[in-house]
Amino acid sequence: MIQQVFCADLRKIPFTVFSATxxxxxxxxxxxxxxxxxxxxxxxxxxxxxIVVGNIHxxxxxxxxxxxxxxxxxxxxxxxIPATAWDDLLEQSRQNLxxxxxxxxxxxxxxxxxxxxxxxxxTFSFIERWYLWxxxxxxxxxxxFNEWWETRDFSRVNYGLYLNHNNFRGxxxxxxxxxxxGYSQTFSLAYQKPNINPAQTIGLGFSATLSRRHxxxxxxxxxxxxxxxxSGDYAIQSFTASALLSYRPKxxxxxxxxxxxxxxxxxxxxYRLNSKFFINNKTSANYLSLVYEFRSDxxxxxxxxxxxxYFDLVLVKHGLGFLQNNDLxxxxxxxxxxxxxxxxxxxxxxxxxSARMSFSPRRPFFMNRSLGYMYDFIRGYEYYVxxxxxxxxxxxxxxxxxxxxxxxxxxxxxxxxxxKMHLSLYLGFHSDLGYVHEPNxxxxxxxxxxxxxxxxxxxxxxxVTYYDRVVRFEYSVNHxxxxxFFLHFLAPI
Numbered sequence: 457m458i459q460q461v462f463c464a465d466l467r468k469i470p471f472t473v474f475s476a477t478x479x480x481x482x483x484x485x486x487x488x489x490x491x492x493x494x495x496x497x498x499x500x501x502x503x504x505x506x507i508v509v510g511n512i513h514x515x516x517x518x519x520x521x522x523x524x525x526x527x528x529x530x531x532x533x534x535x536x537i538p539a540t541a542w543d544d545l546l547e548q549s550r551q552n553l554x555x556x557x558x559x560x561x562x563x564x565x566x567x568x569x570x571x572x573x574x575x576x577x578x579t580f581s582f583i584e585r586w587y588l589w590x591x592x593x594x595x596x597x598x599x600x601f602n603e604w605w606e607t608r609d610f611s612r613v614n615y616g617l618y619l620n621h622n623n624f625r626g627x628x629x630x631x632x633x634x635x636x637x638g639y640s641q642t643f644s645l646a647y648q649k650p651n652i653n654p655a656q657t658i659g660l661g662f663s664a665t666l667s668r669r670h671x672x673x674x675x676x677x678x679x680x681x682x683x684x685x686x687s688g689d690y691a692i693q694s695f696t697a698s699a700l701l702s703y704r705p706k707x708x709x710x711x712x713x714x715x716x717x718x719x720x721x722x723x724x725x726x727y728r729l730n731s732k733f734f735i736n737n738k739t740s741a742n743y744l745s746l747v748y749e750f751r752s753d754x755x756x757x758x759x760x761x762x763x764x765x766y767f768d769l770v771l772v773k774h775g776l777g778f779l780q781n782n783d784l785x786x787x788x789x790x791x792x793x794x795x796x797x798x799x800x801x802x803x804x805x806x807x808x809x810s811a812r813m814s815f816s817p818r819r820p821f822f823m824n825r826s827l828g829y830m831y832d833f834i835r836g837y838e839y840y841v842x843x844x845x846x847x848x849x850x851x852x853x854x855x856x857x858x859x860x861x862x863x864x865x866x867x868x869x870x871x872x873x874x875x876k877m878h879l880s881l882y883l884g885f886h887s888d889l890g891y892v893h894e895p896n897x898x899x900x901x902x903x904x905x906x907x908x909x910x911x912x913x914x915x916x917x918x919x920v921t922y923y924d925r926v927v928r929f930e931y932s933v934n935h936x937x938x939x940x941f942f943l944h945f946l947a948p949i
Contacts, residue, residue, distance in 0.1 A: 505538070505539060506536050506537065506538060506539065506574055507536070507537045507538075507539050507542050507574050507575075507576050508534070508535070508536050508537075508574050508575045508576070509531050509532065509533055509534060509535045509536075509537065509576060509578065510533065510569045510575050510576055510577040510578070511533060511569075511577045511578075512526075512529070512532075512533055512577075512578050512579075512580070513577065513578070513579040513580070514579075514580050514582070515579060515580065515581045515582065516581050516582035516583060516584065517582050517584065518584060519584055519587065519623060519626045520558055520559075520582070520584060520623060520626050520628070521626045521627055523627075523651075523656070524556070524558070524626070524627060524628045524651070524656075525553065525580070527651070527656045528549065528552035528553050528555075528556060528707065529549045529552070530545045530548055530549050530552070530707065531545055531549070539574075542576075546564050546566070546578070549564075550562045550563075550564055551756050551757065552707055553580070553582075554757060555755075555757065555758045556628060557585070557622060557758075557759075557924060558584065558585060558587075558622075558623055558628065559582045559583060559584055559585060560583045560584070560585055560873070560876065560877075560878075560922045560923070561582070561583040561863075561876065561878075562580065562581070562582055563580070563581045564578065564579070564580055564581075565578075565579045565581070566578055566579075567579075583872050583873065583876060584873065585623075585873060585923065586871075586873045586874065587621055587622055587623040587624075588619075588620075588621045589618070589619070589620045589621075590617065590618075590619050591617070591618045591619075591620070592615070592616070592617060592618075593614070593615065593616040593617060593618045593634070593636060594613060594614070594615060595613070595614040595615075595616070595636060595638075595640075596612065596613060596614075597612040597613070597614060597639050597640060597669075597671060598612060601943055602838040602839065602940075602942050602943065603838070603839055606839070611639060612639050612671075613638060613639065614636045614637070614638035614639050614640050614642075615636070615637060615638045616634065616635045616636030616637055616638070616642070617633075617634075617635045618632075618633070618634050618635075619631075619632065619633040619634075620632050627649070627651065628650055628651065629647070629648065629649045629650075630646065630647065630648040630649075630661075631646070631647050632644070632645070632646040632647075633645055633646075639669075639670060639671070640667065640668070640669040640670070640671075641667065641668050641669075642665065642666070642667040643665070643666045643667075644663065644664065644665040644666070644667075645663065645664055645665075646661070646662070646663035646664075647661065647662050647663070648660070648661035648662075648700065649661070650702060650704070656704075657703060657704050657705055658701075658702070658703055658704075659700070659701070659702035659703075659704070660699075660700060660701060660702075661698075661699070661700030661702070662697075662698065662699055662700070663696075663697070663698045663700075664695075664696070664697045664698075665694075665695070665696050665697075666694075666695050667692075667693070667694050667695075668690040668692065668693040668694070669690060669691060669692050670685060670686055670687055670689070670690055670691055671683050671684065671685045671686075671691055672684050672691035672692045672722070672723075672726065674726050674729045674730045674733055674821070675729065675730045675733075675821060676841055676843055676903055677902050677903070678902045678903065678904075679840045679841065679842065679902075679903050679904060679905045680839065680840060680841065681841055682729075684723075684725060684726060684729060686723065686725070689723060690723070691722070691723050691725075691726065692720060692721065692722055692723070693720070693721045694718070694719065694720045694721070695719045696716060696717065696718050696719070697716070697717045698714055698715065698716045698717070699714070699715045700712060700713070700714050700715075701713045708752060708753050708754050709750075709751065709752050709753075710750075710751050710753075711748070711749070711750055711751075712747075712748070712749040712751070713746075713747070713748050713749075714745075714746070714747035714748075714749075715744070715745075715746060716744065716745040716746075716747065717744055718741065718742070718743055718744070718745060719740075719741070719742050720740065720741040720742075720822075721739065721740050722734065722739050722740070722741075723739070724739050727739070730821055732820060732821050733820060733821050733822055734820045734821075734822050735783055735784055735818060735820055736783065741784075741822075742779050743774060743775050743776070743779055743784050744775070744776040744778055744779060745772065745773065745774045745775075745776070746772075746773045746776060747770065747771070747772050747773075748770070748771045749768060749769070749770045749771075750768065750769045751766075751767070751768045752766070752767045752768070753766050754766065755794075755796065756796075758924075759920075759924035759926060759947060760918070760920045760926055760947045761794075761796045761806075761947065762796055762798060762804050762855075763796050763797070763798060764796055765793070765794060765795045765796065766792070766793070766794040767791075767792065767793050767794075768790075768791070768792050769789075769790070769791050770788075770789070770790040770791070771787075771788075771789055771790075772786075772787070772788040772789075772790070773786070773787050774786040774787075774788075774823060783818075784820075785816060785818075786814070786815075786816040786819065786820075786823055787814070787815040787816060788812065788813070788814050788815075789812070789813045789814075789815070790810070790811070790812045790813075791810065791811050792808065792809070792810040792811075793808070793809050793810075794806070794807070794808040794809075794949055795807050795808075796949075802856060802857040802860065803854075803855070803856055803857075804853075804854075804855040804856075804857070804882075804884075805852070805853070805854055805855075806851075806852065806853040806855065806948065806949040807850075807851070807852045807853075807949070808849075808850070808851045808852075808949040809848070809849065809850050809851075810832070810848070810849045811846075811847070811848045811849075812826060812832075812846065812847045812848070813845075813846045814845050814846065819845070821843075824843045824844075825841075825843060826841075826842050826843050826844045826846075826847035826892045827840075827841065827842040827847055827849065827890055827892055827910075828840055828841030828842055829841065831946065832847075832849065834849060834851075834888040834889070834890040834910050834911070834912045834934070835851075835886055835888050835912045835914060835930060835932045835942070835948075836888070836911075836912025836913070836914060836932035836933055836934035836938070836939070837890075837905075837910065837912060837934055838932075838940075838942050840905060842890075842892040842903075842905045842906055842910070843892070843894065843903075843906070844892035844893050844894035844906045844907075845893055845894060845895060846892070846893040847890070847891065847892045847893070848890065848891050849888065849889070849890045850888065850889040850890070851886070851888045851948070851949050852886065852887050852888070852949075853884050853885070853886045853948050853949055854884055854885045854886075855882045855883070855884035855918075856882065856883050856884060857880065857881070857882055858881040858882060858883045858917075859879070859880055859881040860880060861878060861879075861880045862878065862879050862880065863876065863877070863878050864876075864877050864878070864879055877921055877922045878921060878922050879919070879920070879921050880920045880921075881917065881918065881919060881920075882917070882918040882920065883915075883916075883917055883918075884915070884916055884918070884948075885913075885914070885915050885916075886912075886913065886914055886915070886916060886930070886932070886948060887911070887912075887913045888911065888912045888913075889909065889910070889911050890909075890910040890911075891908070891909055891910065892905065892906045892907070892910075893906070893907060894906035894907055909935075910934070910935060911934070911935050912932050912933065912934045912935075913932065913933055914930055914931050914932030914933060914939075915930070915931055916928055916929060916930035916931065916948070917929045917930075918947075918948065925945075926944075926945060926946055926947055927943070927944075927945060928943070928944040928945070928946075928948060929941070929943060930942045930943075930944065
C-alpha cells in the first residue's frame with residue numbers, strides 16, 4: 457500500500473515542477489519590474505536627514521568684501537545641518553544680507569555636489585546698491601513736514617550738502633558729512649566701523665557736530681512748542697562729540713555704549729521766558745552723557761518688517777559729575793517691543809509698545825521730551841507735543857498687501873543699481889493709544905494732553921520700494937475729533 461502511494465506521488469512530480477516553472481517565468485518579469493519601480497520610488501523619495509554645506513560662492517559683490525557677507529550667514533562650509541532646517545537658514549541668511557542695507561536684491565541657488573546626496577553648494581547673487589551719495593539737503597526748521605506745511609514758510613528751510621558713504625572701503629564702514637546753511641547752520645562729521653576684530657563682533661564710532669540756530673523752543677503752550685526767535689543773533693550754539701563702542705555677539709543681538717560730550721550756549725532771554733529751561737538759570741551747559749542700548753532684532757526686513765519681533769532697552773544718564781553743572785542729574789529708561797505677524801495670506805497685524813520713564817528730581821525743560829518728537833508720536837497728534845515724567849505708547853496696524861512684492865525693470869536706466877527696483881503697496885487701518893504722566897502739570901498752563909488717555913485712529917496707504925524707501929499716506933482722527941491728512945517716510949511700527 458505504501459509503495460503504491462509513493463509511486464502515485466512520483467507520477468505527479470513532473471507536472472508539479474513543470475507548472476511551477478511556467479508560473480515562475482510568467483511572474484518573474486513582472487516581479488523584476490515591480491522591484492525596480494519600488495527602488496526608483498524609494499530613491500526619489502529619500503531625503504537626507506542631514507545636509508553638509510559644500511562651497512559657498514558669491515557673485516555680484518563688486519565693492520563689498522566677502523568677509524562682510526560671510527558674517528551675516530547662519531552657516532559655514534563644512535557645517536552639518538538638519539534637512540528640515542535648511543530652507544529656513546537660507547531664507548534667514550538672505551534677510552540678514554538685505555538688512556545690512558548694502559544690497560537691493562539677494563538671490564540664492566543650491567546644487568548637489570558629486571555623488572553625495574547630502575552635500576550642497578550654495579551660490580549667492582547680489583545687486584549692490586549705490587553707496588556714495590553727495591546729496592543736496594533741504595531741511596525744515598520745524599519738527600516735521602506736517603507742522604511746516606501749516607505755514608509753508610520757506611524762510612524756515614535750511615539748505616546744504618550731505619555726503620554719505622555707507623560701505624566705505626567695502627567693509628560696511630559708515631562715513632558721513634553734513635554741511636547746512638540757511639535758517640540754521642550745522643557742520644557734522646561721523647565715522648563708524650562695525651568690525652574691528654577678526655570675528656567682526658566689536659565696532660567703534662566717532663562723531664562731532666557744530667551747530668547754531670536763530671530759533672529755540674523754550675516751552676509748550678496749548679500742547680505745542682513755543683519758540684523764541686532772534687533773527688539778529690543765535691538763540692543757541694552747541695558743540696557735541698561722541699564715541700561709540702558696540703558689541704554684536706550674535707546675528708540678531710547687539711550692545712552699544714555711547715559716550716557724549718555736550719556744550720551748549722543759550723541766549724539769556726530764554727530764562728526770562730522760562731525759568732525752568734535749564735538748571736540754575738545758567739546760560740551755558742557743559743556736561744557728559746552715557747547711553748547704553750541693548751537690541752534684539754528678529755525682523756525679516758528692518759525698513760518695512762512683516763514678520764518677526766524687535767526689542768530694545770535704552771538707558772540714558774545725563775550728568776556724570778566730571779564737569780561743571782555737576783547738579784545736572786537726569787536718568788531716562790526707554791523700552792520698546794514690536795511684533796509682526798502674517799495671520800492669513802496677504803493679511804498682516806503689526807503691534808508695538810514703548811515706555812519711557814524719567815528719574816530726576818529736577819528736570820529742565822531742555823531735556824523734558826516725551827511724545828511728539830522724532831518717531832515717538834501718536835498718529836493724529838502730529839501737530840502736538842506732550843511733555844512729562846513718564847510716557848507709554850501702544851501702536852497697532854491691520855494691513856492688507858494690496859500689491860505683492862513686484863520687481864520692475866526701468867529700461868531707460870542702464871545701471872542695475874537703479875534700473876531694477878521692487879515695489880509693493882499696503883492698505884491698512886491703524887489705532888494708537890498713549891499716555892503721558894506729568895505730576896507738575898499745573899505749572900504748564902494751557903497744556904491739556906498730559907495725564908489723560910490719548911487715542912488716534914485712521915486709514916493709510918504705504919508705498920514700499922528699494923533703497924529702504926517708504927512713503928505713507930494717512931488720514932487720522934484723534935480724541936478731539938480733529939482729523940487730517942498726514943505724510944510720513946518710515947514704516948508705521
